[in-house]
Amino acid sequence: MQPNNRSKRILLPVKMWFVYLTLFVALFLNYIPTGHLPAVPDLMALVLAFWCVREPLKIGIGAGFVFGLLVDIGVGAALGQHAFAYVLLAYAGNELSRRVLWFTPVEQALHVLPLLFLSQVVMVVVRLMAGAEFPGWWMFFGSFVGALLWIPLHYVLLLPQFRPVERDANRPI
Amino acid sequence: MVGHSPPPFFKRGPAPLAKLVFFGIVSLALLVSDLNLRYLDAFRQGLSVLAYPLQMAAATPADFVRNASDYFASLVRLQIENKELKVRQLQGAERLLRLEQLEQENRRLRALLEARERQVAKSVVAEIMYTAKDPFSRKVILDKGAQAGIEAGQAVVDEAGVIGQITRVFPMQAELTLLTDRDQAIPVMVVRNGLRAVLFGSGNGLMELRYLAANADVQPGDKVVTSGLDGVFVAGLPVATVARVERDQAQTFARIPCLPAAGVERFGHVLVLGQREGVAPRPPEPEPLNKGKAGKARKARAAKE
Numbered sequence: 006m007q008p009n010n011r012s013k014r015i016l017l018p019v020k021m022w023f024v025y026l027t028l029f030v031a032l033f034l035n036y037i038p039t040g041h042l043p044a045v046p047d048l049m050a051l052v053l054a055f056w057c058v059r060e061p062l063k064i065g066i067g068a069g070f071v072f073g074l075l076v077d078i079g080v081g082a083a084l085g086q087h088a089f090a091y092v093l094l095a096y097a098g099n100e101l102s103r104r105v106l107w108f109t110p111v112e113q114a115l116h117v118l119p120l121l122f123l124s125q126v127v128m129v130v131v132r133l134m135a136g137a138e139f140p141g142w143w144m145f146f147g148s149f150v151g152a153l154l155w156i157p158l159h160y161v162l163l164l165p166q167f168r169p170v171e172r173d174a175n176r177p178i
Numbered sequence: 179m180v181g182h183s184p185p186p187f188f189k190r191g192p193a194p195l196a197k198l199v200f201f202g203i204v205s206l207a208l209l210v211s212d213l214n215l216r217y218l219d220a221f222r223q224g225l226s227v228l229a230y231p232l233q234m235a236a237a238t239p240a241d242f243v244r245n246a247s248d249y250f251a252s253l254v255r256l257q258i259e260n261k262e263l264k265v266r267q268l269q270g271a272e273r274l275l276r277l278e279q280l281e282q283e284n285r286r287l288r289a290l291l292e293a294r295e296r297q298v299a300k301s302v303v304a305e306i307m308y309t310a311k312d313p314f315s316r317k318v319i320l321d322k323g324a325q326a327g328i329e330a331g332q333a334v335v336d337e338a339g340v341i342g343q344i345t346r347v348f349p350m351q352a353e354l355t356l357l358t359d360r361d362q363a364i365p366v367m368v369v370r371n372g373l374r375a376v377l378f379g380s381g382n383g384l385m386e387l388r389y390l391a392a393n394a395d396v397q398p399g400d401k402v403v404t405s406g407l408d409g410v411f412v413a414g415l416p417v418a419t420v421a422r423v424e425r426d427q428a429q430t431f432a433r434i435p436c437l438p439a440a441g442v443e444r445f446g447h448v449l450v451l452g453q454r455e456g457v458a459p460r461p462p463e464p465e466p467l468n469k470g471k472a473g474k475a476r477k478a479r480a481a482k483e
């Protein structure tokens with residue numbers, strides 16, 4: 006639990022099994038063969054960024070690396086392509102977490118958008134340097150969709166940490 | 179975390195920047211060794227065993243969508259298709275009968291000429307499951323792999339011509355790189371005049387005949403077939419049709435985009451052709467005149483082969 010964000014609710018401490026469960030669910034969703042559909046958000050990057058921002062002491066660069074490798078294997082990309090992008094993403098998420106948590110979910114999404122976008126740019130640059138074809142500008146639309154998804158995701162992923170609201174006139178908070 | 183370090187009695191591991199540098203370098207090293215040196219196929223296979231169940235589960239919805247359209251196909255359409263297939267089979271049967279006779283005649287004539295017999299390759303029928311998600315390349319996944327005897331390097335055809343080549347094999351799946359992929363090249367010849375060339379994928383669903391002189395005898399509409407010089411593809415398989423020829427006086431080579439003959443971007447059943455055997459060995463490379471860098475590179479290449 007971060008004591009410094011402006012949420013009115015006090016959250017329960019996060020359960021690590023839930024964090025890893027959501028990461029694996031995101032991995033599963035990333036594996037769904039959508040082919041070359043444009044604007045498919047990278048859910049793995051999104052969920053990873055969420056936990057990196059939310060729990061910088063527990064989820065970070067190491068997790069980014071491991072899940073990046075798993076994505077690389079599953080989607081048939083160059084080995085290390087997603088790993089590299091996610092390592093940078095996780096680092097940036099950890100460093101930004103103190104700042105980002107003070108904002109509302111919509112403003113948080115605006116902070117996450119450049120992170121997602123940059124992780125895609127890193128992948129494109131790496132692959133273009135290796136001589137691949139440029140997949141088209143539509144691909145970058147995925148990070149905008151991802152940033153939009155941050156807002157519902159913010160509630161869904163925090164759901165197990167919410168306490169039931171109980172009114173107690175005598176309690177100070 | 180920024181600005182002030184934690185008290186020493188909280189164990190937090192290495193500093194974030196150190197971790198970033200370490201993992202960044204490791205992943206860049208992986209990238210280079212995978213893209214340039216191809217050392218990591220064993221590592222990838224090992225990890226793919228971990229990812230495989232998840233991958234299979236994720237492919238199920240796609241599978242379902244693909245099968246559902248077949249399932250709900252109307253009776254009328256199926257009857258029409260059935261009729262068409264019967265007609266086609268009849269036409270094919272007539273051709274097959276003639277082919278048998280021609281093959282025998284060919285064998286006799288070849289025996290007379292003392293030419294080497296052309297080998298007949300064993301092949302496996304497979305189905306395209308889905309397009310690989312990597313947006314930078316054109317690859318599809320087949321539903322048969324090492325267990326069905328598929329090996330990396332085999333050629334893949336459909337009923338109209340060559341589609342591509344197997345590049346990676348997993349136990350139950352195989353990755354097929356399409357001809358239109360940027361990294362894919364195939365030695366071909368023009369049917370009309372036997373002109374040899376190499377056909378490269380150009381990435382946008384087309385292919386390109388490269389390194390042909392600006393005055394080369396190629397016309398739009400020319401059929402291009404495999405030449406069989408690579409020892410992978412059997413000679414004479416249709417590959418592409420020349421779409422147009424752009425001759426620019428300023429350039430040494432003509433720009434010749436080609437349309438693939440087979441349904442390269444379609445789904446369906448494909449035939450994985452067996453490895454060719456008994457291909458004549460390559461002639462020895464001539465000794466380089468100066469033992470410089472070029473000679474070394476060539477030697478390294480020869481050693482790899």
